[in-house]
Amino acid sequence: MLIFAGENVRVGQARLGHKSAMETLDTYGHLWPDAADATRTAVAAVLGTALLAEMGQERPGVGG
Numbered sequence: 001m002l003i004f005a006g007e008n009v010r011v012g013q014a015r016l017g018h019k020s021a022m023e024t025l026d027t028y029g030h031l032w033p034d035a036a037d038a039t040r041t042a043v044a045a046v047l048g049t050a051l052l053a054e055m056g057q058e059r060p061g062v063g064g
Helices: 009-016 021-031 035-052
Strands: none
Touching: 009 021
């Protein structure tokens, strides 16, 4: 539940009573979402907005 709620490994470690974050990652690491997907989404959002602004356009779905 902690992972799906977006908590980090250190919170999981503390709540589960693991001696190290590595123990938590070894056991539950496969459950954390792929950071590459989140990174791609964040970069696309920033670059997409910046490129649209540079071209003098508004974001899709915003404004007129």
